[in-house]
Amino acid sequence: xxxxxxxxxxxxxxxxxxxxxxxxxxxxxxxxxxxxxxxxxxxxxxxxxxxxxxxxxxxxxxxxxxxxxxxxxxxxxxxxxxxxxxxxxxxxxxxxxxxxxxxxxxxxxxxxxxxxxxxxxxxxxxxxxxxxxxxxxxxxxxxxxxxxxxxxxxxxxxxxxxxxxxxxxxxxxxxxxxxxxxxxxxxxxxxxxxxxxxxxxxxxxxxxxxxxxxxxxxxxxxxxxxxxxxxxxxxxxxxxxxxxxxxxxxxxxxxxxxxx
Amino acid sequence: xxxxxxxxxxxxxxxxxxxxxxxxxxxxxxxxxxxxxxxxxxxxxxxxxxxxxxxxxxxxxxxxxxxxxxxxxxxxxxxxxxxxxxxxxxxxxxxxxxxxxxxxxxxxxxxxxxxxxxxxxxxxxxxxxxxxxxxxxxxxxxxxxxxxxxxxxxxxxxxxxxxxxxxxxxxxxxxxxxxxxxxxxxxxxxxxxxxxxxxxxxxxxxxxxxxxxxxxxxxxxxxxxxxxxxxxxxxxxxxxxxxxxxxxxxxxxxxxxxxxxxxxxxxxxxxxxxxxxxxxxxxxxxxxxxxxxxxxxxxxxxxxxxxxxxxxxxxxxxxxxxxxxxxxxxxxxxxxxxxxxxxxxxxxxxxxxxx
Amino acid sequence: xxxxxxxxxxxxxxxxxxxxxxxxxxxxxxxxxxxxxxxxxxxxxxxxxxxxxxxxxxxxxxxxxxxxxxxxxxxxxxxxxxxxxxxxxxxxxxxxxxxxxxxxxxxxxxxxxxxxxxxxxxxxxxxxxxxxxxxxxxxxxxxxxxxxxxxxxxxxxxxxxxxxxxxxxxxxxxxxxxxxxxxxxxxxxxxxxxxxxxxxxxxxxxxxxxxxxxxxxxxxxxxxxxxxxxxxxxxxxxxxxxxxxxxxxxxxxxxxxxxxxxxxxxxxxxxxxxxxxxxxxxxxxxxxxxxx
Numbered sequence: 016x017x018x019x020x021x022x023x024x025x026x027x028x029x030x031x032x033x034x035x036x037x038x039x040x041x042x043x044x045x046x047x048x049x050x051x052x053x054x055x056x057x058x059x060x061x062x063x064x065x066x067x068x069x070x071x072x073x074x075x076x077x078x079x080x081x082x083x084x085x086x087x088x089x090x091x092x093x094x095x096x097x098x099x100x101x102x103x104x105x106x107x108x109x110x111x112x113x114x115x116x117x118x119x120x121x122x123x124x125x126x127x128x129x130x131x132x133x134x135x136x137x138x139x140x141x142x143x144x145x146x147x148x149x150x151x152x153x154x155x156x157x158x159x160x161x162x163x164x165x166x167x168x169x170x171x172x173x174x175x176x177x178x179x180x181x182x183x184x185x186x187x188x189x190x191x192x193x194x195x196x197x198x199x200x201x202x203x204x205x206x207x208x209x210x211x212x213x214x215x216x217x218x219x220x221x222x223x224x225x226x227x228x229x230x231x232x233x234x235x236x237x238x239x240x241x242x243x244x245x246x247x248x249x250x251x252x253x254x255x256x257x258x259x260x261x262x263x264x265x266x267x268x269x270x271x272x273x274x275x
Numbered sequence: 276x277x278x279x280x281x282x283x284x285x286x287x288x289x290x291x292x293x294x295x296x297x298x299x300x301x302x303x304x305x306x307x308x309x310x311x312x313x314x315x316x317x318x319x320x321x322x323x324x325x326x327x328x329x330x331x332x333x334x335x336x337x338x339x340x341x342x343x344x345x346x347x348x349x350x351x352x353x354x355x356x357x358x359x360x361x362x363x364x365x366x367x368x369x370x371x372x373x374x375x376x377x378x379x380x381x382x383x384x385x386x387x388x389x390x391x392x393x394x395x396x397x398x399x400x401x402x403x404x405x406x407x408x409x410x411x412x413x414x415x416x417x418x419x420x421x422x423x424x425x426x427x428x429x430x431x432x433x434x435x436x437x438x439x440x441x442x443x444x445x446x447x448x449x450x451x452x453x454x455x456x457x458x459x460x461x462x463x464x465x466x467x468x469x470x471x472x473x474x475x476x477x478x479x480x481x482x483x484x485x486x487x488x489x490x491x492x493x494x495x496x497x498x499x500x501x502x503x504x505x506x507x508x509x510x511x512x513x514x515x516x517x518x519x520x521x522x523x524x525x526x527x528x529x530x531x532x533x534x535x536x537x538x539x540x541x542x543x544x545x546x547x548x549x550x551x552x553x554x555x556x557x558x559x560x561x562x563x564x565x566x567x568x569x570x571x572x573x574x575x576x577x578x579x580x581x582x583x584x585x586x587x588x589x590x591x592x593x594x595x596x597x598x599x600x601x602x603x604x605x606x607x608x609x610x611x612x613x614x615x616x617x618x619x620x621x622x623x624x625x626x627x628x629x630x
Numbered sequence: 631x632x633x634x635x636x637x638x639x640x641x642x643x644x645x646x647x648x649x650x651x652x653x654x655x656x657x658x659x660x661x662x663x664x665x666x667x668x669x670x671x672x673x674x675x676x677x678x679x680x681x682x683x684x685x686x687x688x689x690x691x692x693x694x695x696x697x698x699x700x701x702x703x704x705x706x707x708x709x710x711x712x713x714x715x716x717x718x719x720x721x722x723x724x725x726x727x728x729x730x731x732x733x734x735x736x737x738x739x740x741x742x743x744x745x746x747x748x749x750x751x752x753x754x755x756x757x758x759x760x761x762x763x764x765x766x767x768x769x770x771x772x773x774x775x776x777x778x779x780x781x782x783x784x785x786x787x788x789x790x791x792x793x794x795x796x797x798x799x800x801x802x803x804x805x806x807x808x809x810x811x812x813x814x815x816x817x818x819x820x821x822x823x824x825x826x827x828x829x830x831x832x833x834x835x836x837x838x839x840x841x842x843x844x845x846x847x848x849x850x851x852x853x854x855x856x857x858x859x860x861x862x863x864x865x866x867x868x869x870x871x872x873x874x875x876x877x878x879x880x881x882x883x884x885x886x887x888x889x890x891x892x893x894x895x896x897x898x899x900x901x902x903x904x905x906x907x908x909x910x911x912x913x914x915x916x917x918x919x920x921x922x
Contacts, residue, residue: 588733
């Protein structure tokens with residue numbers, strides 16, 4: 016099961032591994048997604064240019080999670096497509112999208128509760144770095160970047176605090192050096208200081224590596240403080256798409272869709 | 276939207292009509308067919324309860340055969356002393372059935388307590404162990420008579436009907452009436468508030484608890500209700516076959532009951548009836564066909580029994596994969612789409628009756 | 631005293647085979663979070679293949695290899711072509727399909743091979759050694775012991791020491807998250823089924839020489855015993871399966887020896903009930919909810 020050997024992928028011919036150098040642009044075109052009869056979004060089109068951090072904002076139920084899950088492949092859209100760096104991902108499985116450089120930190124506590132911090136990190140790096148020594152180096156690099164985790168290596172997922180878990184989820188997603196990162200409400204249930212730290216680390220890493228980030232958040236201020244652009248979703252539609260600063264400064268928009 | 280009273284009346288009417296039809300049928304069927312009808316009615320008692328248990332509360336019990344056995348033993352252990360005491364006829368039958376209810380209810384209650392606390396595979400495993408232990412239990416408890424089982428006093432045709440009605444027909448009447456008695460309450464439960472509660476618990480236990488429903492009580496209740504019905508079925512089977520022994524209530528039989536409810540349609544009383552017919556008639560049809568083909572006797576021996584099991588296993592798989600609702604749903608949809616075409620603008624579908 | 635020593639030794643030997651089968655249940659639980667009710671029937675099919683190979687080649691060892699390979703193939707086939715078709719939102723459809731599979735397999739074997747028990751010779755003597763006049767384990771029992779220990783050791787190594795094992799565990803614990811980390815979850819699940827079926831086949835193969843012989847129902851009682859063991863030891867724990875297997879084996883042996891063979895199924899039922907209701911977690915369970 017060595018992930019290093021190239022395998023013929025699904026319909027689209029695939030590169031064996033994503034190159035870590037080139038930042039990638041993410042796009043969705045004409046996306047229509049629904050659950051069992053009820054459409055959540057219709058004909059949605061969105062561009063996340065390479066190397067940018069885009070905040071996806073909106074109230075609960077606006078469709079943020081649905082959008083992210085469709086991009087990562089967990090949901091199949093009724094129509095429309097997801098495009099990564101020019102490649103149509105429609106026929107590509109979840110695992111293969113990850114191998115093309117797409118990473119996601121899903122909503123909620125996504126660390127594997129019964130595995131240790133160390134195991135969680137190794138798990139995230141496995142497909143990219145099959146060789147044990149190189150992988151151990153990558154894990155150590157993550158411990159350097161996320162210092163609190165290095166003190167909790169052997170702790171099991173469910174023994175970590177909320178902030179530590181979110182940090183682990185992020186580290187685990189970053190360890191494979193993705194080109195596009197999707198984050199679903201990383202601030203949920205965390206103290207403001209912890210949120211700020213997390214997002215700062217995220218922004219620094221993204222700037223350094225040219226990572227493209229789509230950040231879904233209900234915590235508008237925090238999100239807009241690290242993002243380049245903001246996209247506001249309301250009932251499955253884009254109601255605003257503008258530089259982050261502009262959105263932060265627009266009271267009408269904030270009242271109508273962001274609740275303050 | 277129908278009112279609870281309307282739904283209750285619908286169930287009672289349906290029950291009465293089916294009972295009358297069945298009793299009427301006994302006049303045109305030959306004696307073996309009447310025997311089969313009696314068997315089907317007895318099994319229906321068990322499948323009706325099992326389909327509610329599996330279909331509405333999602334609990335898988337592989338031990339429904341044991342509940343029927345409990346009913347059978349309960350009947351035999353009550354009817355025999357009654358016979359010795361000189362009690363005859365319908366009175367003795369009723370007494371025996373009461374015994375069946377008591378024993379089956381007790382066993383069902385215990386199983387229900389376990390079922391309420393255990394998740395799917397664990398309950399299934401426990402009931403599996405129970406079925407396999409039944410022969411041993413029957414040997415260890417002296418009153419149960421070991422492998423030969425307990426004899427059941429012969430219930431002859433009462434003098435009032437003597438000569439008009441054959442013995443098989445009489446047994447078929449008893450079976451059909453008892454089945455009506457056993458299944459109608461289940462149908463009422465299903466279409467009423469308890470049925471809703473069962474479904475609520477199955478769909479989402481936490482939500483149900485928040486709504487004030489106790490999942491443990493509902494699950495145990497479902498078990499006991501099904502056990503009582505199965506017990507009556509076991510009692511009837513005891514009357515029809517005049518014997519209760521562990522060999523008749525083995526794992527294969529339990530699986531047959533499961534096949535009946537899955538193929539007929541989980542959660543549907545009508546489906547339970549269809550399933551009961553299926554598991555009694557299909558093996559008989561297959562055996563007749565195999566015998567008619569006239570194969571060398573060794574091959575015929577290998578086929579007998581096995582072909583029916585093979586077909587049932589395949590049906591179980593096919594229905595679960597292709598038609599999760601079972602036959603009754605597949606047909607029910609067809610019938611419903613026909614009737615709605617002719618019904619004047621009645622909008623809201625009844626969630627509480629079918630399905 | 632002699633009696634007890636003998637019964638203990640017999641119980642140990644019997645228990646090891648049960649433990650091995652219980653290990654297969656642990657594997658599939660760790661890989662796919664289900665209890666496979668068709669495990670015994672699948673294993674019996676593989677052992678029939680082994681039987682044929684042994685009959686052709688006159689070699690038990692080739693038969694053993696055949697059992698492992700056939701078991702893996704059966705596991706692959708069932709997972710890939712049957713289980714994947716089953717809606718998995720609740721465990722119920724999976725269980726029903728497994729039961730259907732049992733019926734199909736057992737009836738199929740019955741039609742193809744008839745009901746007779748086919749005896750199989752053990753590769754080592756089944757005559758027990760005597761220590762100070764007391765019969766203890768036979769060479770065959772020791773062989774089974776070695777095999778069981780080897781499998782436990784191998785599994786421990788696989789699941790806790792290799793990246794493959796890590797992926798398999800993660801796939802079962804958190805399939806969605808694992809997919810988002812690039813783990814090929816469906817492949818891991820298939821692998822788990824193959825491994826589990828191979829070990830189950832090994833267990834049934836080792837059981838047959840000690841019984842009347844092989845037939846369609848050879849695995850039924852073993853499944854119930856192994857299920858009890860898995861519940862006792864915790865479905866998540868290989869060590870629990872080993873210890874639990876020995877405990878159950880000894881229990882059955884003692885009950886049979888002192889109270890008669892008829893009571894053994896009741897003893898197993900009582901033990902199962904006791905564990906399920908009193909200590910739901912099993913003795914070695916890592917973490918797992920089996921109550922509602």
